Each structure stands twice: as structure tokens, then as C-alpha cells.
Amino acid sequence: MNETIQIQASDGHTLGACLALPAGKPRGGLVVIQEAFGVNTYVRSVCESFAAEGYAALAPALYDRQQRGAEFDDEGASLPQARRLRSGLEWDKVLLDVGAAADALARYGRVGIVGYCVGGSVAWLAAAALRLSAASCYYGRDIVGFLERKPNCPTMLHFGERDHFIPQEDVARIRAGCPDVPCYVYPAGHGFDAVRAPGDREAASLARERTLELFRQHIG
Numbered sequence: 266m267n268e269t270i271q272i273q274a275s276d277g278h279t280l281g282a283c284l285a286l287p288a289g290k291p292r293g294g295l296v297v298i299q300e301a302f303g304v305n306t307y308v309r310s311v312c313e314s315f316a317a318e319g320y321a322a323l324a325p326a327l328y329d330r331q332q333r334g335a336e337f338d339d340e341g342a343s344l345p346q347a348r349r350l351r352s353g354l355e356w357d358k359v360l361l362d363v364g365a366a367a368d369a370l371a372r373y374g375r376v377g378i379v380g381y382c383v384g385g386s387v388a389w390l391a392a393a394a395l396r397l398s399a400a401s402c403y404y405g406r407d408i409v410g411f412l413e414r415k416p417n418c419p420t421m422l423h424f425g426e427r428d429h430f431i432p433q434e435d436v437a438r439i440r441a442g443c444p445d446v447p448c449y450v451y452p453a454g455h456g457f458d459a460v461r462a463p464g465d466r467e468a469a470s471l472a473r474e475r476t477l478e479l480f481r482q483h484i485g
Contacts, residue, residue, distance in 0.1 A: 274361040280329040285316035293484035294370025297324040298384030303336035392416035399483040401476040412442035425453035
């Protein structure tokens with residue numbers, strides 16, 4: 266189960282966030298960062314799946330600064346609106362919101378971050394800017410433009426070799442620019458954790474196991 270709570274960023278902005286808690290004492294906390302479609306049914310399910318692994322999972326609503334409650338499950342019909350909101354994100358303010366989520370989870374112990382699509386880029390930036398214990402970044406298209414921002418915690422990257430948003434040339438640049446960061450490429454397309462195309466399920470399972478191992482090692 267999950268619930269929506271309110272958290273406050275350091276600049277006074279209040280935003281919603283989806284919280285899922287494990288049945289017992291949390292092993293630690295995980296900030297879960299949305300895809301372009303907001304904190305929708307998929308993102309809530311991700312929070313619940315990490316809670317089932319023992320983590321307190323919190324997904325901040327990054328679009329709340331532009332439009333409160335912006336979440337889309339009919340992704341095809343809502344793509345133009347999702348793109349507009351994504352393009353309106355201001356990275357510095359996004360990091361304030363992620364920081365608020367991390368602070369809210371600190372009561373549970375060490376805190377890590379995992380992000381998908383635009384969330385993968387956010388997780389990369391957060392790993393460089395915030396005090397986090399581990400980061401797992403899924404198919405973040407913007408990472409290639411922020412290679413000078415090196416993560417300050419153990420971090421891993423996941424990409425699909427058939428990703429129509431992220432060319433393999435960008436993945437090669439990321440690997441060359443950050444040789445100490447594990448960078449995995451799977452026989453899958455963009456958004457494979459949500460299992461949208463044939464073959465994505467196997468890629469999602471392997472990437473999740475690698476992510477969980479990272480968190481078990483560095484969070485608890």
C-alpha cells in the first residue's frame with residue numbers, strides 16, 4: 266500500500282509525495298524519481314515493490330511546482346502535456362525537492378535514490394549534489410550533458426541498446442567520461458523497467474537485481 270504525504274523543500278515549496286513503507290522496520294530509505302509521466306500508477310507500484318524489499322520508498326511529485334497532481338497513465342494521449350512539464354523542470358529546484366524527500370527518509374537510516382527516464386537524470390544530479398548512500402539511474406537522457414558532475418556515492422547506470430531517445434554514442438561518451446561508474450546496456454528499449462516491449466521483462470529483472478544488490482551493500 267502507499268499513501269500521499271506532503272513534504273517541504275528548503276525554499277518553502279510544499280509538494281506531494283508517494284510513500285510506501287515495508288511491513289517491518291525499514292532497512293533504509295529510497296527516493297524514487299518519476300518518469301516524464303509524473304507520480305503515476307507505475308511509479309507508485311515501484312515504490313511498493315521497493316517497500317516489499319524492506320525499504321521506505323518516497324516518490325516526490327516533481328511537477329508540483331508547475332501543476333499539482335500532474336500524473337498520467339494514458340501515456341500516449343498525455344505525451345504532449347508530459348513533455349511540456351518535463352521541459353519546464355528547473356534542475357536546481359528539482360534538487361531542492363529531491364533533497365526534501367531525502368530529508369524525510371533520513372529517520373529510516375541511510376538513503377539512496379533510484380530514477381527512471383527523466384528520473385534517471387535527476388538521480389545522477391542528486392548523487393553529485395546531495396548526501397546519498399547509493400544511486401541507480403535508469404536511461405537518463407540528460408546524463409551525457411552533466412558528465413562533469415561526478416557522483417559522490419556508489420552509482421550505477423542502466424540503458425537499453427534499442428533506446429530511440431538515447432543513442433549508443435551518448436552511452437559510449439558516458440562510459441568514457443565516467444569509467445569508474447558501472448554502466449550496463451540491456452537488449453531492450455527505452456523505459457524497459459515498465460516492461461513495455463518484448464524482451465523488456467528480462468532486462469528489467471536483471472537491472473532490478475543489480476540495483477537491489479547496490480542498495481543492500483550500501484544502504485542495508
